[in-house]
Amino acid sequence: MLRLRAADMFSGGIQPPRVAHLLGVTRKSACEWHRTWQKGGKAALRSKGTAGTGCKLTDEQTDRLEALLAEGAAAHGWDDQRWTAARIALLIAETFHIHYTPRGVTYLLQRLGWSFQVPAHRAARRDEDQVATWVKRTWPAIKAPGRPGTPGSASPTSPARV
Known part of the structure:
Protein backbone atom coordinates (compact mmCIF):
# COMPACT_ATOMS: atom_id res chain seq x y z
CA MET A 1 0.00 0.00 0.00
CA LEU A 2 1.51 3.29 -1.12
CA ARG A 3 0.34 5.38 1.83
CA LEU A 4 2.01 3.06 4.33
CA GLY A 13 13.11 11.96 7.05
CA ILE A 14 12.30 11.97 3.34
CA GLN A 15 10.36 15.08 2.29
CA PRO A 16 6.97 14.82 0.49
CA PRO A 17 8.21 15.95 -2.97
CA ARG A 18 10.86 13.21 -2.95
CA VAL A 19 8.31 10.65 -1.68
CA ALA A 20 6.00 11.64 -4.54
CA HIS A 21 8.79 11.07 -7.04
CA LEU A 22 9.85 7.73 -5.55
CA LEU A 23 6.31 6.35 -5.32
CA GLY A 24 5.10 7.80 -8.62
CA VAL A 25 2.27 9.84 -7.12
CA THR A 26 1.44 13.54 -7.32
CA ARG A 27 3.06 16.03 -4.98
CA LYS A 28 -0.39 17.02 -3.76
CA SER A 29 -1.12 13.44 -2.63
CA ALA A 30 2.26 13.13 -0.91
CA CYS A 31 1.75 16.46 0.90
CA GLU A 32 -1.75 15.43 2.06
CA TRP A 33 -0.39 12.08 3.27
CA HIS A 34 2.41 13.91 5.10
CA ARG A 35 -0.06 16.19 6.92
CA THR A 36 -2.21 13.18 7.85
CA TRP A 37 0.89 11.28 9.03
CA GLN A 38 2.00 14.23 11.16
CA LYS A 39 -1.40 14.38 12.89
CA GLY A 40 -2.06 10.67 13.41
CA GLY A 41 1.02 8.66 12.51
CA LYS A 42 1.08 5.60 10.27
CA ALA A 43 -2.29 4.37 11.58
CA ALA A 44 -3.99 7.48 10.17
CA LEU A 45 -2.90 6.47 6.66
CA ARG A 46 -4.47 3.02 6.81
CA SER A 47 -7.46 2.33 4.56
CA LYS A 48 -10.85 3.00 6.09
CA GLY A 49 -12.61 0.52 3.81
CA THR A 50 -14.70 1.04 0.73
CA ALA A 51 -16.70 4.20 0.25
CA GLY A 52 -20.47 4.25 0.03
CA THR A 53 -23.39 3.41 2.25
CA GLY A 54 -23.26 -0.33 1.74
CA CYS A 55 -26.19 -2.61 1.02
CA LYS A 56 -29.63 -1.27 1.85
CA LEU A 57 -31.06 -4.79 2.21
CA THR A 58 -30.52 -6.99 5.24
CA ASP A 59 -29.15 -10.50 4.86
CA GLU A 60 -32.67 -11.91 5.20
CA GLN A 61 -33.95 -9.56 2.52
CA THR A 62 -31.17 -10.49 0.09
CA ASP A 63 -31.97 -14.18 0.64
CA ARG A 64 -35.64 -13.46 -0.05
CA LEU A 65 -34.72 -11.42 -3.14
CA GLU A 66 -32.66 -14.29 -4.54
CA ALA A 67 -35.60 -16.64 -3.99
CA LEU A 68 -37.91 -14.21 -5.81
CA LEU A 69 -35.49 -13.91 -8.70
CA ALA A 70 -35.21 -17.69 -8.94
CA GLU A 71 -38.98 -17.87 -9.50
CA GLY A 72 -38.49 -15.99 -12.75
CA ALA A 73 -39.83 -12.73 -14.13
CA ALA A 74 -43.01 -14.32 -15.50
CA ALA A 75 -44.02 -15.34 -11.97
CA HIS A 76 -44.04 -11.65 -11.07
CA GLY A 77 -46.25 -10.44 -13.90
CA TRP A 78 -43.92 -9.89 -16.85
CA ASP A 79 -44.62 -11.57 -20.16
CA ASP A 80 -41.15 -13.11 -20.50
CA GLN A 81 -38.43 -14.53 -18.25
CA ARG A 82 -35.93 -11.67 -18.65
CA TRP A 83 -34.79 -9.96 -15.48
CA THR A 84 -33.61 -6.44 -16.21
CA ALA A 85 -32.10 -4.06 -13.68
CA ALA A 86 -35.18 -1.83 -13.93
CA ARG A 87 -37.51 -4.78 -13.29
CA ILE A 88 -35.48 -5.91 -10.29
CA ALA A 89 -35.46 -2.35 -8.90
CA LEU A 90 -39.26 -2.33 -9.19
CA LEU A 91 -39.48 -5.75 -7.51
CA ILE A 92 -37.31 -4.53 -4.61
CA ALA A 93 -39.41 -1.37 -4.24
CA GLU A 94 -42.70 -3.30 -4.21
CA THR A 95 -41.48 -6.09 -1.93
CA PHE A 96 -39.19 -4.32 0.55
CA HIS A 97 -40.18 -0.63 0.11
CA ILE A 98 -36.54 0.25 -0.55
CA HIS A 99 -35.52 2.36 -3.55
CA TYR A 100 -32.69 1.16 -5.79
CA THR A 101 -31.62 2.69 -9.09
CA PRO A 102 -31.03 0.26 -11.97
CA ARG A 103 -27.31 0.90 -11.62
CA VAL A 118 -27.20 -11.51 -23.14
CA PRO A 119 -29.73 -13.64 -24.99
CA ALA A 120 -28.93 -14.74 -28.53
CA HIS A 121 -31.35 -12.88 -30.79
CA ARG A 122 -32.07 -15.25 -33.65
CA ALA A 123 -35.12 -15.66 -35.78
CA ALA A 124 -37.31 -18.59 -34.79
CA ARG A 125 -37.35 -19.89 -38.38
CA ARG A 126 -33.70 -19.23 -39.19
CA ASP A 127 -32.22 -21.62 -41.76
CA GLU A 128 -28.48 -21.93 -41.04
CA ASP A 129 -27.72 -23.57 -44.40
CA GLN A 130 -29.40 -20.74 -46.27
CA VAL A 131 -27.50 -18.15 -44.23
CA ALA A 132 -24.17 -19.89 -44.93
CA THR A 133 -24.94 -19.98 -48.67
CA TRP A 134 -25.81 -16.27 -48.67
CA VAL A 135 -22.57 -15.39 -46.86
CA LYS A 136 -20.52 -17.48 -49.29
CA ARG A 137 -22.16 -16.43 -52.59
CA THR A 138 -24.12 -13.20 -52.28
CA TRP A 139 -22.09 -11.23 -49.74
CA PRO A 140 -18.83 -11.17 -51.73
CA ALA A 141 -20.71 -9.82 -54.77
CA ILE A 142 -22.21 -6.86 -52.87
CA LYS A 143 -19.28 -6.17 -50.55
CA ALA A 144 -17.49 -2.88 -51.22
CA PRO A 145 -14.28 -3.26 -53.22
CA GLY A 146 -10.95 -2.71 -51.45
CA ARG A 147 -8.49 0.11 -52.03
CA PRO A 148 -6.87 0.33 -55.45
CA GLY A 149 -3.38 -1.12 -55.78
CA THR A 150 -1.79 2.16 -56.93
CA PRO A 151 -1.18 5.14 -54.67
CA GLY A 152 -3.24 8.23 -55.30
CA SER A 153 -3.88 11.68 -53.91
CA ALA A 154 -6.96 13.87 -53.70
CA SER A 155 -4.85 17.01 -53.48
CA PRO A 156 -4.22 18.92 -56.73
CA THR A 157 -0.95 20.30 -55.32
CA SER A 158 0.37 16.99 -54.06
CA PRO A 159 0.39 14.48 -56.90
CA ALA A 160 0.79 10.80 -56.20
CA ARG A 161 4.32 9.44 -56.01
CA VAL A 162 5.18 6.78 -58.53
Whole structure:
Protein backbone atom coordinates (compact mmCIF):
# COMPACT_ATOMS: atom_id res chain seq x y z
CA MET A 1 0.00 0.00 0.00
CA LEU A 2 1.51 3.29 -1.12
CA ARG A 3 0.34 5.38 1.83
CA LEU A 4 2.01 3.06 4.33
CA ARG A 5 5.24 3.06 2.31
CA ALA A 6 5.05 6.85 2.30
CA ALA A 7 4.66 6.84 6.11
CA ASP A 8 7.85 4.78 6.42
CA MET A 9 9.64 7.27 4.17
CA PHE A 10 8.34 10.22 6.21
CA SER A 11 9.65 8.48 9.34
CA GLY A 12 13.04 8.22 7.64
CA GLY A 13 13.11 11.96 7.05
CA ILE A 14 12.30 11.97 3.34
CA GLN A 15 10.36 15.08 2.29
CA PRO A 16 6.97 14.82 0.49
CA PRO A 17 8.21 15.95 -2.97
CA ARG A 18 10.86 13.21 -2.95
CA VAL A 19 8.31 10.65 -1.68
CA ALA A 20 6.00 11.64 -4.54
CA HIS A 21 8.79 11.07 -7.04
CA LEU A 22 9.85 7.73 -5.55
CA LEU A 23 6.31 6.35 -5.32
CA GLY A 24 5.10 7.80 -8.62
CA VAL A 25 2.27 9.84 -7.12
CA THR A 26 1.44 13.54 -7.32
CA ARG A 27 3.06 16.03 -4.98
CA LYS A 28 -0.39 17.02 -3.76
CA SER A 29 -1.12 13.44 -2.63
CA ALA A 30 2.26 13.13 -0.91
CA CYS A 31 1.75 16.46 0.90
CA GLU A 32 -1.75 15.43 2.06
CA TRP A 33 -0.39 12.08 3.27
CA HIS A 34 2.41 13.91 5.10
CA ARG A 35 -0.06 16.19 6.92
CA THR A 36 -2.21 13.18 7.85
CA TRP A 37 0.89 11.28 9.03
CA GLN A 38 2.00 14.23 11.16
CA LYS A 39 -1.40 14.38 12.89
CA GLY A 40 -2.06 10.67 13.41
CA GLY A 41 1.02 8.66 12.51
CA LYS A 42 1.08 5.60 10.27
CA ALA A 43 -2.29 4.37 11.58
CA ALA A 44 -3.99 7.48 10.17
CA LEU A 45 -2.90 6.47 6.66
CA ARG A 46 -4.47 3.02 6.81
CA SER A 47 -7.46 2.33 4.56
CA LYS A 48 -10.85 3.00 6.09
CA GLY A 49 -12.61 0.52 3.81
CA THR A 50 -14.70 1.04 0.73
CA ALA A 51 -16.70 4.20 0.25
CA GLY A 52 -20.47 4.25 0.03
CA THR A 53 -23.39 3.41 2.25
CA GLY A 54 -23.26 -0.33 1.74
CA CYS A 55 -26.19 -2.61 1.02
CA LYS A 56 -29.63 -1.27 1.85
CA LEU A 57 -31.06 -4.79 2.21
CA THR A 58 -30.52 -6.99 5.24
CA ASP A 59 -29.15 -10.50 4.86
CA GLU A 60 -32.67 -11.91 5.20
CA GLN A 61 -33.95 -9.56 2.52
CA THR A 62 -31.17 -10.49 0.09
CA ASP A 63 -31.97 -14.18 0.64
CA ARG A 64 -35.64 -13.46 -0.05
CA LEU A 65 -34.72 -11.42 -3.14
CA GLU A 66 -32.66 -14.29 -4.54
CA ALA A 67 -35.60 -16.64 -3.99
CA LEU A 68 -37.91 -14.21 -5.81
CA LEU A 69 -35.49 -13.91 -8.70
CA ALA A 70 -35.21 -17.69 -8.94
CA GLU A 71 -38.98 -17.87 -9.50
CA GLY A 72 -38.49 -15.99 -12.75
CA ALA A 73 -39.83 -12.73 -14.13
CA ALA A 74 -43.01 -14.32 -15.50
CA ALA A 75 -44.02 -15.34 -11.97
CA HIS A 76 -44.04 -11.65 -11.07
CA GLY A 77 -46.25 -10.44 -13.90
CA TRP A 78 -43.92 -9.89 -16.85
CA ASP A 79 -44.62 -11.57 -20.16
CA ASP A 80 -41.15 -13.11 -20.50
CA GLN A 81 -38.43 -14.53 -18.25
CA ARG A 82 -35.93 -11.67 -18.65
CA TRP A 83 -34.79 -9.96 -15.48
CA THR A 84 -33.61 -6.44 -16.21
CA ALA A 85 -32.10 -4.06 -13.68
CA ALA A 86 -35.18 -1.83 -13.93
CA ARG A 87 -37.51 -4.78 -13.29
CA ILE A 88 -35.48 -5.91 -10.29
CA ALA A 89 -35.46 -2.35 -8.90
CA LEU A 90 -39.26 -2.33 -9.19
CA LEU A 91 -39.48 -5.75 -7.51
CA ILE A 92 -37.31 -4.53 -4.61
CA ALA A 93 -39.41 -1.37 -4.24
CA GLU A 94 -42.70 -3.30 -4.21
CA THR A 95 -41.48 -6.09 -1.93
CA PHE A 96 -39.19 -4.32 0.55
CA HIS A 97 -40.18 -0.63 0.11
CA ILE A 98 -36.54 0.25 -0.55
CA HIS A 99 -35.52 2.36 -3.55
CA TYR A 100 -32.69 1.16 -5.79
CA THR A 101 -31.62 2.69 -9.09
CA PRO A 102 -31.03 0.26 -11.97
CA ARG A 103 -27.31 0.90 -11.62
CA GLY A 104 -27.50 0.17 -7.89
CA VAL A 105 -29.27 -3.09 -8.73
CA THR A 106 -26.38 -4.12 -10.98
CA TYR A 107 -23.92 -3.54 -8.12
CA LEU A 108 -26.17 -5.52 -5.77
CA LEU A 109 -26.41 -8.42 -8.22
CA GLN A 110 -22.64 -8.47 -8.67
CA ARG A 111 -22.18 -8.68 -4.88
CA LEU A 112 -24.64 -11.58 -4.80
CA GLY A 113 -22.68 -13.41 -7.50
CA TRP A 114 -25.24 -13.08 -10.28
CA SER A 115 -23.85 -12.68 -13.80
CA PHE A 116 -25.28 -10.87 -16.77
CA GLN A 117 -26.35 -12.89 -19.74
CA VAL A 118 -27.20 -11.51 -23.14
CA PRO A 119 -29.73 -13.64 -24.99
CA ALA A 120 -28.93 -14.74 -28.53
CA HIS A 121 -31.35 -12.88 -30.79
CA ARG A 122 -32.07 -15.25 -33.65
CA ALA A 123 -35.12 -15.66 -35.78
CA ALA A 124 -37.31 -18.59 -34.79
CA ARG A 125 -37.35 -19.89 -38.38
CA ARG A 126 -33.70 -19.23 -39.19
CA ASP A 127 -32.22 -21.62 -41.76
CA GLU A 128 -28.48 -21.93 -41.04
CA ASP A 129 -27.72 -23.57 -44.40
CA GLN A 130 -29.40 -20.74 -46.27
CA VAL A 131 -27.50 -18.15 -44.23
CA ALA A 132 -24.17 -19.89 -44.93
CA THR A 133 -24.94 -19.98 -48.67
CA TRP A 134 -25.81 -16.27 -48.67
CA VAL A 135 -22.57 -15.39 -46.86
CA LYS A 136 -20.52 -17.48 -49.29
CA ARG A 137 -22.16 -16.43 -52.59
CA THR A 138 -24.12 -13.20 -52.28
CA TRP A 139 -22.09 -11.23 -49.74
CA PRO A 140 -18.83 -11.17 -51.73
CA ALA A 141 -20.71 -9.82 -54.77
CA ILE A 142 -22.21 -6.86 -52.87
CA LYS A 143 -19.28 -6.17 -50.55
CA ALA A 144 -17.49 -2.88 -51.22
CA PRO A 145 -14.28 -3.26 -53.22
CA GLY A 146 -10.95 -2.71 -51.45
CA ARG A 147 -8.49 0.11 -52.03
CA PRO A 148 -6.87 0.33 -55.45
CA GLY A 149 -3.38 -1.12 -55.78
CA THR A 150 -1.79 2.16 -56.93
CA PRO A 151 -1.18 5.14 -54.67
CA GLY A 152 -3.24 8.23 -55.30
CA SER A 153 -3.88 11.68 -53.91
CA ALA A 154 -6.96 13.87 -53.70
CA SER A 155 -4.85 17.01 -53.48
CA PRO A 156 -4.22 18.92 -56.73
CA THR A 157 -0.95 20.30 -55.32
CA SER A 158 0.37 16.99 -54.06
CA PRO A 159 0.39 14.48 -56.90
CA ALA A 160 0.79 10.80 -56.20
CA ARG A 161 4.32 9.44 -56.01
CA VAL A 162 5.18 6.78 -58.53
